[in-house]
Amino acid sequence: xxxRQALTFAWTYPDTQWVINHLDxxxxxxxxxxxxxxxxxxxxGSKSALFTDSWEIKLNATNKIWTPGFDKTFxxxxxxxxxxxxxAGLDSFPDVRYDYMLHMDEYVTNGFYKxxxxxxxELGAWSRVQCLSAPADVMTTYSLVDIPETEAMLxxxxxxxxxxxxxxxxxxxxxxxxxxxxxxxxxxxxxRQEQTADLKLVxxxxxxxxxxxxxxxxxxxxxxxxxxxxxFATTYFGPGGSLTQELPAFNAYMxxxxxLMQRGKTYSDVAVYIPYEDGVxxxxxxxxxxRVWVWGEYELRYIHPPEEIAGYHPLWINRHFLMQAEFKNGxxxxxxxxxxxxxxxxxxxxxxxxxxxxxxxQEGLPVCLKRxxxxxxxxxxxxxxxxITELLALRNVSANFNAVTDHPPLIQGDSxxxxxxxxxxxxxxxxxxxxxxxxxxxxxxxxx
Numbered sequence: 508x509x510x511r512q513a514l515t516f517a518w519t520y521p522d523t524q525w526v527i528n529h530l531d532x533x534x535x536x537x538x539x540x541x542x543x544x545x546x547x548x549x550x551x552g553s554k555s556a557l558f559t560d561s562w563e564i565k566l567n568a569t570n571k572i573w574t575p576g577f578d579k580t581f582x583x584x585x586x587x588x589x590x591x592x593x594x595a596g597l598d599s600f601p602d603v604r605y606d607y608m609l610h611m612d613e614y615v616t617n618g619f620y621k622x623x624x625x626x627x628x629e630l631g632a633w634s635r636v637q638c639l640s641a642p643a644d645v646m647t648t649y650s651l652v653d654i655p656e657t658e659a660m661l662x663x664x665x666x667x668x669x670x671x672x673x674x675x676x677x678x679x680x681x682x683x684x685x686x687x688x689x690x691x692x693x694x695x696x697x698x699r700q701e702q703t704a705d706l707k708l709v710x711x712x713x714x715x716x717x718x719x720x721x722x723x724x725x726x727x728x729x730x731x732x733x734x735x736x737x738x739f740a741t742t743y744f745g746p747g748g749s750l751t752q753e754l755p756a757f758n759a760y761m762x763x764x765x766x767l768m769q770r771g772k773t774y775s776d777v778a779v780y781i782p783y784e785d786g787v788x789x790x791x792x793x794x795x796x797x798r799v800w801v802w803g804e805y806e807l808r809y810i811h812p813p814e815e816i817a818g819y820h821p822l823w824i825n826r827h828f829l830m831q832a833e834f835k836n837g838x839x840x841x842x843x844x845x846x847x848x849x850x851x852x853x854x855x856x857x858x859x860x861x862x863x864x865x866x867x868x869q870e871g872l873p874v875c876l877k878r879x880x881x882x883x884x885x886x887x888x889x890x891x892x893x894x895i896t897e898l899l900a901l902r903n904v905s906a907n908f909n910a911v912t913d914h915p916p917l918i919q920g921d922s923x924x925x926x927x928x929x930x931x932x933x934x935x936x937x938x939x940x941x942x943x944x945x946x947x948x949x950x951x952x953x954x955x
Contacts, residue, residue, distance in 0.1 A: 511525050511526070512525065512526040512564060513525060513526070514526055526564055528574055528618070529562075529615060529618055529619040530572070530573075530574040530577070530611075530614040530615060530618040530619070531574055531618050532617065532618050532619075532621075532622045534618075535618065535619055535622045535623065535626075536622065539623070539626045543626060543629070546630065547630075550631060550632055554631065554632065554633065555632050555633070556627075556632060556633040556634070556635040556654060557627050557632045557633070557634060557635065558635045558656075559623060559634070559635070559636045559637065560637055560685075561637040561638075561639045561641075561658060561800075562638070562639065562640045562641035562642070563640070563800065571593060572611065572642065574614065577610070577614070578590055580610070581606070581607070581610050584610060585606045585610070585884075585885065586886060587885065587886070589603065589606070592607075593607075598791070601788045601789075601790065601883075602788075602883060602884055602885045603885050604787065604788075604790065605788055605855075605883040605884050605885075606884055606885050608642060608805060609787075611642045611643070612642070612643040612644055612647075615641055615642055615643045615648075616643060616647070616651070620636070620638070620641075620648050620651055620652070621651060623636070624636075624651050624652055624653070627653070633653040633654055634652040634653045635652065635653065635654040635656055635683060636649075636652040636654070636655065636656060637656045637657065637658055637685065638652070638655070639657065639658065639662060639666060639670075640800065640801070640802075640806045642805065644783050644825055644826070645669060645673075646669055646672065646673045646676075646781060646783070646823060646824075646825040646827065646828070647673075647825060647827040647828075649669070649670055649673035649674070649677075650673050650676065650677035650827065650828075652679075653679065654681045654682075655670045655671075655673055655674050655679060655681075655682060655683070656670070656682075656683040656684060656722075657671075657682070657684045657685070657713070657716075658685040658688055658724075659684060659685075659686060659688065659709055659712070660687070660688060660689060660690045660709055660948075660950045660951065660952065661688040661689050661693065661740070661800065661950065662688075662808065662950075663808060663948065663949050663950055664709070664712035664713050664715075664716050664945075664948050665716065665809070665810070665811055665947070666716075666807065666808055667682070667684065667713055667716035667717060667718055668716045668717060668812070668822070668823060669781070669807060669810075669823055670716075670717070670718075671716060671717025671718065671773065671822075671927075672822040672823040672824070673823075674717070674773070675717075675772070675773040675822060675842060675843050675844050676822070676824065676828045676831075676841050676842040676843070676844050677828075677842050678842040678843050680769065680772075681719060681769065682717050682718050682719055682720065683718070683720040683722060684713050684718045684720070684721050684722065685722055685724050686709065686713060686718075686721040686723060686724060687706060687709060687723060687724050687725070687741070688724045688740055688741060688742075689740050689741070689742075689950075690705060690706070690709060690742055690951065690952045691705075691951050691952055691953075691954055692950075692951040693740065693798075694739035694740055695737070695739045696951070697954050698737060698741075698742075698743050699737075699747075699748045699749055700749050700954065701742050701743060701748070701749055701750055702750075702954065702955055703750055703753040703754070703757050704955070705952050705954065705955070706742070706750070706757060707757065707760070707942070708942065708944060708945045708948060708952065709945070709948065709952070710761060710764075711925070711941035711942050711945040712941060712945040712946070712948040714764055714768060714927060714939050714941060715924070715925030715926055715927050715939065715941035715945065715946070716925070716927065717768075717773060717927050719765050719768035719769045720765055720769070721761060723742070724740075724741050725738070725741050725742070725744060726738075726741075726743070726744045726745040764939065767929070767937055767939070768929060768937070768939060770929055770931055770937060771931035771932065771935070771937065772843040772929065772930055773822070773843060773844070773927075773928070773929060774820050774917065774928035774929060774930045774936065775820065775822055775843070775844035775845055775846055776819045776820050776821075776846065776847055776848070776917060777816050777819040777820070777822075777846060777847065777848045777849075777850055777912075778821070778822055778823075778824040778839060778844070778846040778849050778850065779812050779821045779822065779823055779824065779850045779852075780823075780824060780825070780849065780850070780851040780852075780853060780856075780860075781807065781810070781823040781824065781825045782807070782852075782853045782854075782855075783805070783807065783825060784853065784854075784855035784856055784857055784883045785804070785853050785854050785855050786803070786804035786805040786806070786807055787804070787883070788854070788855050789804040790803060791803055791804070792804055792808075796808075796809065811947075813850065813852060815908055816850055816916075817916075817923050818916025818917060818918045818919045818920075818923060819912075819916045819917060820916075820917050820918075820926075820927075820928055821850065822844060824841075824846075824849070826857055826859060826860040826863070828841050829841075829863045829864065829867070830859075830863055832867070834870040834871060834872050837871065839867065839872055847873065847912070847914070848872075848873045848874070848908075848912055849864065849867070849872055849874045849875070850874075850875045850877075850908065851864070851874065851875065851876050851877065851880070852877035852878065853878075853880050854878075854880060854881060855880055855882070855883040856880035856881075856882070857882075857883065857884070858882055858884075858888045858890075858891055858894070861880070861882075861891065861894050861895065861898070864898065865894055865897060865898045868898055868901050868903060868904055869901065871903060872903065873903045873904075873911035873912065874898070874901075874903065874904045874905075875904075875905060875906065875907070875911050875912075876898065876899065876904055876905070876906060877906050878906070879895055879899075880895070917936075918938070922943070923946075924940050924942070924945075924946055925941035925945055925946040925947075926938060926939060926940050926941060927939045
C-alpha cells in the first residue's frame with residue numbers, strides 16, 4: 508500500500524482505482540487475464556491489434572518509483588546500497604540516478620512491456636504500443652512490440668524518428684501515430700475551428716520522420732443517449748466540424764502517402780548514437796520545457812540529428828542495437844538497416860557501449876567521434892579512458908565527419924526540408940519531401 512498511486516480519472520469513478528504495479532509481471536498478469544478473457548469474442552475473425560497508450564505515470568521530482576525488493580536486486584547488480592541516496596534525493600547524485608534508471612529500465616521492460624507483448628501473442632493479436640515517456644531506453648522498448656506508435660502534437664514530431672529508427676533496426680514494417688492530438692494547445696483549443704492546412708503541416712512532419720500509418724485523434728465513440736461527441740484532447744473530425752468540406756481530399760492525400768511509405772524498407776546510411784545517457788544524467792527538463800505530461804531529459808523529447816549529416820538520412824541507434832549489429836562487407840548490419848558510418852556526439856557513454864564501438868571500429872567501421880565522452884554511473888570502470896584512447900588511435904575514427912565518409916549524401920542543398928526515404932527490393936527509392944514549414948514543427952501550432 509505504501510507504494511500505491513491513485514488514478515485521477517478511472518472507469519470506477521467515483522470509487523478509487525489504483526495504478527497497477529508496472530514493475531511486477533505478476534501484477535500485469537492479474538490485470539491482463541480477465542481483460543484478455545473479456546476480449547476473446549472481439550478478437551475473433553481478422554487479426555486485431557491491442558493498444559497501449561503512452562506511459563502516464565510520471566517519474567517526478569521525487570524519483571521514487573519503487574517496488575518491493577528493488578533495493579536488494581539493485582545492490583546485487585551495482586554493488587552498493589541505493590536507499591541512503593534515495594533518502595537524500597537522487598537528483599543530488601546524477602551518477603547514482605543513472606544506475607537507478609538502468610535498473611528501472613530492467614523492471615519496466617520485464618515487468619510490463621515484455622509480458623504485454625507475450626499476452627498479445629497469446630491472444631492472437633498484434634501489440635501496438637506507445638512507449639514514449641516510459642522510464643526506460645525507449646528505442647529498446649519499441650523494438651519489442653509489433654507496431655511501434657508515436658504521437659503528435661502533444662508530442663513534437665521529431666520524437667517520431669526514435670520510433671521509426673527502432674522499427675527499422677528491428678525489422679518492423681509499420682510505424683503508427685496517434686495523430687492530431689491537441690494541435691493548437693491543451694485542452695480543447697480551437698475545437699471545431701481546425702484548418703486542413705494545419706493538419707497537413709502535422710502530417711507532413713510525421714511522414715518526414717518515418718511514420719506510415721495514422722490513427723486520427725479523432726472522434727470519440729459514444730453510446731446512444733450521451734450528451735457529447737467532443738473530446739478535450741483531440742482535433743474534431745465529426746459531423747458539423749470545420750474540416751468537413753476538405754476532409755475527403757485530405758484523406759485521399761493521407762491514404763496515398765501512407766501507402767507509398769509502407770512500400771519497401773527504410774533507407775539507411777548514417778547511424779547516430781542516441782544521447783540516452785546524457786538525458787538520464789541531466790535529470791529534469793528546465794521548467795519552460797516541462798508540461799503536465801513531460802518531465803525528464805531521459806524522455807528524449809527534443810533531440811534532433813546533427814545538421815551536418817541531415818542529407819545522409821540519419822537514424823538513431825542505441826546500445827541494444829549496437830550489441831546486435833554485425834560489421835559485414837563494409838556495412839554495419841542490424842535489422843533492415845545497413846549503415847556506412849557511426850556518428851557520435853554525446854557527453855556521456857556507457858562503458859559497455861564504448862567497448863562494443865571499439866570492437867566494431869577495430870573491424871573497420873568508420874566512426875565520427877565529435878568529442879571525448881565521460882563515463883556515467885556511480886562505480887567507474889578503470890579502463891574507460893584507455894578504451895577511448897585506443898578508439899581514437901584508429902585510422903577510421905575521426906572528429907571530422909568528412910574524413911570517415913567517402914560518398915555524397917542522399918539529398919543536399921540549402922535549408923533542406925524534412926524528408927524520408929524508402930527503398931524497394933528492385934532498388935527504387937521513394938522519397939517524401941515535406942512542405943518546408945513542417946520542418947522542426949513544435950507544439951502548439953498557431954491556428955492558420
